[in-house]
Amino acid sequence: MQKYLSLSYLGSLLALGVASCCVLPMTMMLFGMGGGWLAIFGKIAAASYHVLALSTALVAVSWVASHLAGSMQRLKWWLVGSTAMTGLAWVVVLYETRINDYLIMQM
Secondary structure, X not given: OHHHHHHHHHHHHHHHHHHOOOHHHHHHHHOOOOOHHHHHHHHHHHOHHHHHHHHHHHHHHHHHHHHHHOOHHHHHHXXXXXXXXXXXXXXXXXXXXXXXXXXXXXX
């Protein structure tokens, strides 16, 4: 069971990292860092939906595995945390243009 939980958190962190790959460079530019290195994020952004889908599947498998093992009560808050991180990653990806527009207005 711990293996599924670890994979769930790893997937959630990867999803959050991939989701922020387009917002993070804008934030760094807002703080005065140069923008010449932004081209490296194009390849990461292309895979964002695939990573998010895989992360969502890992979280779902973790929930099902904990339910079948009867350890839902003990692992409930770990699973909720993983689910929340994956949900936040989906929100960042779906509202990416609005977030970028807001950051551009702050420049």
